[in-house]
Amino acid sequence: MDSTARHILDLSRRGLLRGGAGLAALAALAPAARPGLAQPVFRSFPFTLGVSSGDPAPDGFVIWTRLAPEPLQPDGGTVRAALPVTWEVAEDERFTRIAASGTAIARPELAHAVHVEVAGLAPARPYFYRFRAGSEVSRTGRARTAPAAGAAPARLRFVTAGCQHYEHGHFTAWSHIAREPDLDFVFHYGDYIYEYRGRAPGQPGWGPRVRQHLGEETISLPDYRLRYAQYRSDLDLQAAHAAHPFLPSYDDHEVDNNWAGENSEENGQGRFPVAVPPEVFVLRKAAAFQAWYEHMPVRRAAIPRGPDITAYRRLDFGTMARVHVLDTRQFRDDQPCGDGAKPACPEAFRPEAQMLGAAQEDWLLEGLAGSPGRWNILAQQVPMMRRELRGGTISMDKWDAYPAARQRILDGLAERRTPNPVVLSGDVHVALAATIRARPEDAESSAIATEFTATSITSEGDGAEMTPAGEDVLRRNPDIALFNARRGYCVSEATAAAMTTEFVALPFVTREDAPRQTAARFVVENGRAGVQRG
Structure with missing residues (x-):
């Protein structure tokens, strides 16, 4: 059964x-x-x-x-x-x-x-x-509860996790997260559900089929509600929610794979010869956002108004950390160069390119100025680090394809002298730890921030410690210090002196009861951007 x-x-x-x-x-x-x-x-x-x-x-x-x-x-x-x-x-x-x-x-x-x-x-x-x-x-x-404003807690401890494709495996990672001690919060970066139709036994498709989605691809509000109910019925996920406060955000699959602003993945090109017009896609977005709000522990400020939702927000944890929960989907430009992984085309270098949208970007930069936090955490969805792929290509869905937007954020960090910026991300189903430089394309520029990318809870199945693609990524990108393609999550602990992040890995998810293992541990010292082995 x-x-x-x-x-x-x-x-x-x-x-x-x-x-x-x-x-x-x-x-x-x-x-x-x-x-x-x-x-x-x-x-x-x-x-x-x-x-x-x-x-x-x-x-x-x-x-x-x-x-x-x-x-x-x-x-x-x-x-x-x-x-x-x-x-x-x-x-x-x-x-x-x-x-x-x-x-x-x-x-x-x-x-x-x-x-x-x-x-x-x-x-x-x-x-x-x-x-x-x-x-x-x-x-x-x-x-x-969070520490009082101005209070100086001894430490802040949190988990980063996401990408939990129900069909690809068991949510054993959530049972381990439920048992993690003394967490102040769990940042769920997104892909809480996947929108794809259920695959019948033996039917080919992306990733392994361990369990089965109910219903067709999610389009309407009843579709999305059913999908959330199926995911929320998982007892391991329930245990984690009951054990710790969550800071939920969303990525693409809560709506539609690789959606961007007003644009559906179905763009009239390649696999999608019939495009979904923006005025039709907003109907799907409205249904998806309502179902997301209905199933997340978020405040009334996040109640959607049709296809519009305000999910970005800021939380302070005394003088230890300020957490900026960002939305890198709703306000971005469409992926340049036709999406996918390919060499950057001229469209990718537009100086006005938007990943956060003007209003959210201004809000973020304002919050980075005069922050009370020793650590300033940008909790968002897709990798911000420079990540060159095979053949010198980049992923058009990540910050690499929006370099002008990324540079505005990095320049803002430098101009405001924001203490200890740490970026949290996910989406790519591998664990990454990286140093972000003031000019990511210039290997000689100074380090300005650190990024920890959590792997998936289940998406793409069991995975592996290393892959040929991972070896290539490490060879091409000296600022990336870790690549691990197992499933799992990150546990971070910040003190006044340092932030330590443990990359937790599970050896399998296509069977239940996988043990908790440590894949790597990294330290970021106060006042010194960049990753160091812990």
Whole structure:
């Protein structure tokens, strides 16, 4: 039996066993419910997609859940009515010291997802939270507030992870992340879902087929909701969400492979002879952004308005770090030179080229000026480092194809004397560690920043320690100090003296229960840009 089906079956059985008592107790909720609200009556356990927290602040964080007693059915198996959900945040796991509580409304327009922006809490400490719908109680999640403004924490510890193709393997990496100690946050750089249709057994396609996507390629809002429900049903992923706060972003596959601004991948060239017009593509973007918001622990500021969403944001962790969560998809120009990997054409050198868009770029540069953080983290999606590929080609989907946009950011770092810039990225399904120079095309220019690229959770299957392409990348790019094509994630710990990043690798993902291994460890010293072996 497929692992998702097994997990859902287990959850449904648990709900059904408790169903008689639960339905009787639900009636008792009526006096506390708001007038006019339908009372929740569930055929089975409604919290099948788990709980999450995110975007920590010194006085609180977001907590999330979604009512979905039958998550792979239309509407998650929930009635199309607004339903009350109570929530509690406590100082202890037994909930004997309640710090905050209230009632939220799970609305059908948002797939019965609940986003609560908890405030009024103490800084720099863990809290526990849970939800209740009628007599049913969710699992307990653990969140953590950020340090107070001006506070000097001893350290900041976080994970960078993403690219989790469901069909390509098991989410064992998330079970290891769930057990990582004392994380302040998990930065999910994107590709939380993949939009591709489900592959039948034996059907050829990209990557291995270990599990199967449900449904066709995601186009409509119900398509995207089903895909998120399938991914969110994975118990390893649920465990990681319950254990740590997340800073979620998105890359391309939450919408469409290699989309850029108003442009679909289906551009009327090569494999896509029939182009999708921008006025049609916005409909898909609107559906994708709504489903992303519905399933991520983010604040109300990220509620999409049709095809527009504001997902970039800034978080401070006392004087230790300022984190800029960026969006390198929505505001960029279309990939130059027809996308793909090829030598740069004149189009790639346009001085007005945009990767972040003018407004986000100005916002970033403003935030880099006078930052309180000893470490300034650019948490984004695609590699910023100089990365020459075979035959002197570059990837047209990465910062290499937008050199003018990259140079404006690097010049901004230099002009503002921003302390210790560290770039986080993913997307390429390999682990990379690199020094970024003030002029990336000039090997003699000074080092100005450091980049850590996390490999994929599962995308492309088991992978390998090294590949011929990896050997070529290291030979052509002396500023890249690591190439590893296993699956895994990064764990970073910043102190006043240094940031240490461990590249965690799994020897396989096409089978379950892979052990946690260390592929490499690098150190960035305070005041000295560039990677050093740890």
